[in-house]
Amino acid sequence: MRKKLETSAKDRHCMFPGCKHILSIYNHEIYCHVHRDQMAEEQKLKTPYHHRS
């Protein structure tokens, strides 16, 4: 049996509300590249020092 390339299911959409991006089968994230970066930024903002008004 041949080892196949690891891919994700086809026709997956970005989980971001309202985003219609179709995820690549090679993208194992739940968000498209735009929202994956955006979510990563939000995670950083949730860190303790939050010294804005």
Ligand SMILES: [Zn+2]
């Ligand atoms: Zn998206």
